[in-house]
Amino acid sequence: MNWSLRRATAFAAVASLSLAAPLLGRAAAVPFALVAVAAFPVTDGWLFDVFSTPRDRREERLRTLIGFALAATGVGLLVPVFDLPVGVFVATVLLVGYGDLGRRLVLAVREHRAYSMVGFVVVGALVALAGQTIAAAVLGQPMKFPYWVFLAASGALVAGVLRSVFVARDDPLVLLTVALLLWLFAVLAPFADLTTAASWERVLVALAVTTGFGYVSYALGATSVAGMLTGVLLGLLAVVLGDYGWFVVLIAFFAVGSLTTKFRYDQKLARGVAEENEGARGTGNVLGNSAAALVALLLYAAHAHVPLTATAYQFAYAGAVATALADTLSSEVGGLFDDPRLVTTFERVEPGTDGAVTWQGEIAGLTGAALIAALCVFVFEFSAVGAAVVLAAGFAGMTADSLAGAVLEGDVVGNQGVNFLATLTGGLAGGALALVGTLA
Template sequence: MDRKLNALLLFVGVVIFIVSADPTQQWNILVGIVLASIFSFGAFVFKGLSLDGMFSAIVVGIFAFGLGGWKLAVVLVLFFVSSVAISDRPTWGKNNIPEYSRRDGLQVWANSFWMVVFLICSTIFKAPIFLIGAIAAIATATSDTWATELGSKDRDNTYLITTFEHVAPGTDGAISVKGTGAALFAAVMISTVSVYVFSLHLSVFIIILITAFLGCFIDSYLGAIFQQNKRIVTVPATKVELKVSNNLVNTISTGLGGLLAIIFKLFFA
C-alpha cells in the first residue's frame, strides 16, 4: 500500500511541478528532492527507517519542502527527531537495534498522509487555510507519538479511555497522566514553533494546540473501540471487511486533527 501511495503522489508531484507557474515552488520541489533524500537516507543508515520507510519519507519530504517551504520542513523534522529522541530504542547507529524498531512505509504515511493532502489542496486551490490543517496534522501525530512513547512508562496510572478501567501500559486505547502531559507538551511545542516560523496569530496557536490535543484523544478512543475489541469493520456499500490497525487509527486521527483545525479557523478565528 505504501509503495502505491509513493507512486501515486510522486506522479501528483510531477504534475504540480510541470503546471506550476511559480518558479520558487518549482525550485523548492527540486531542493526538496535532494534534502529529503539525504535526510531519509541518513535515517535509514542509522536504523530509524526501513527501506520502504526511507522511500516514503523521501516522498513526504518532497511535498513538505516543495509545497510548504523550509518552514514546514522544519516542523516536520522536529516531529521526527523529537519522536525518535524520546523512544525506547537503543542508541542510533549500534548493531543491536532490532529490525522491527525501524519505522516502515505504512507508519510514515499513517502520520504524514493528511499533511500531504492538505498541502496539495493548499496549492491547487490557493487557500492558505489548508496549510493550517497540514500543521495541525503534524501536531496531532507528534502529540500522539509522545503520549504513546512516554505514557507506556506510566505503570501505575494507565486507564482505558472508554471505561477508565485500570489497564497495563501499552494497551490500545489507554491513557495515563504521564502520557496526557506528554501529549500536551508536544502539542505546545509544535504549535509554538509553527507560529514562530510562519509568523501566525495567537489564535492559530490556540487552534493548533487544541485540535492536536483532541486528535490525540480521538486516536485513543478509536483504539479502545476498534483495536482493543479487535473489531472488523465492513466498508459501507461493499462487502469488504477491514481490520482497524494502529496505522489506520493514526491516519484517521491525524486527518481529523487537521480537519478540526480548518473548521475552527473558519468559524472561530
C-alpha cells in the first residue's frame, strides 16, 4: 500500500466515527473534537507518518487531520444547535472521508484524473448511502432509500466538484459546504415525493440520464472533469426537484451551447474570440451560466415556504436558461463576423472586445432564446404568450450581458460574474413578466 493510499484509508477510518452519531445524539461532535485534541501535540512517530501530508511534514504538525476533525466537529455541533438531521451529518463526513479513499484506490491502479474523480463520487455516494441506512436503523426510523440515494449522490457530486477544483486538501471547506447544501437538499427533497417506492424511477432515471450526458460531454471535450461533475449535479437536481421537463430545458442549453462553441473553433481561435481549453467548459463557466437557473429551481421546490407562486419560479428558470443560450450563441456566432460595435456607444471595435455585438450575433442569440421558449411550450405547456415572455426574458438577459461586459467586465467582475448577472437578469425578467401578465 503506497503512502497516499494508506493516508486516505486512515482518514476514512476517522470519518467512520460519524457512525456513532445515532447513539451519541446531540453529542455527535464529541469523537471528532477528541481527535483534534489528540492530534494537536503529534509532531512525529508512526501516527504522524500515517496521517501527515507533504504540507504537514514541512510544518511538522498534523494540520490536515486537525482541520478535518475540527470541521467535522463544527458540522456535528449543528445537530444539537440547529437540528441538523443525524443522517445528513453521517452522510457528509463519510462521503468526504471515503470519497478520497475511492479516488486514491483508482489512482493506485491508473493515473487518470477523470477516473479518479469518478472513484471519489461513486465510493463516497455508496458509503454515504450505507451510513444513512445504518443511522436510520439505529434510530428506528423508516427506510427511505430513494431519498437517501438522492442525498448521497448529490452530496458526493458537490464534494467531487469541490475536490476537483481545489488542488490541495481543503477538507474543512469541503465538509462545511457539503453539509449545508446536503441539509438544503434534504429539506427540499420531500417536495419531490422521494419517500415512496414509486420515486425510485425518478431518482434512478435521473442518475442514469445525467451521468450519460455528463460522460458524452466529457468524451467530446465539451467540459472539463469539474464541469462534467457540475453538469451531472445540475441535471440530477433538475429532474428530482423539478421534473423531466426542467432537465430537457437545461440539457438543451448544454447541448446546443457546446456544439456552437465547437463550431469553427479554429477560426475563432485565430481571431482571438475562442473559449479557453479548446472549448471545454469548467465549473466556473457552467455555474456562471446556470447558477441563476439553479436558484429558481430551488425556490420552485420550496415554493410552499417562500413568496410567489411555483409558476413564477418556472418562468424565472426558463428566462435564465434562455439568457444563457442566447448569450452563448450571440458570442460564439457573432465572434465569427467583422465590424462588431460596442453596445454602449455603437462605435466599431475589435472582435472579442467586451460588450461588442454584431447583428449576426444578435439574431443567433434571439434564435437560442426562441428555442428555449419553444421547448417550454412542450414541456411546461406554456401558452404563446408564455413563450413570448421567455423570448423577451432571454433578449433582456442577453442585452444585460453586453452592457455588463462593456461597463463592468475586467476591473470589476470577470466573465463568469457577467454571465451570472446576465442570467439573473433574464430570470428576474421572466418571473416579473409572468406576474405582470398574470401568467403566474
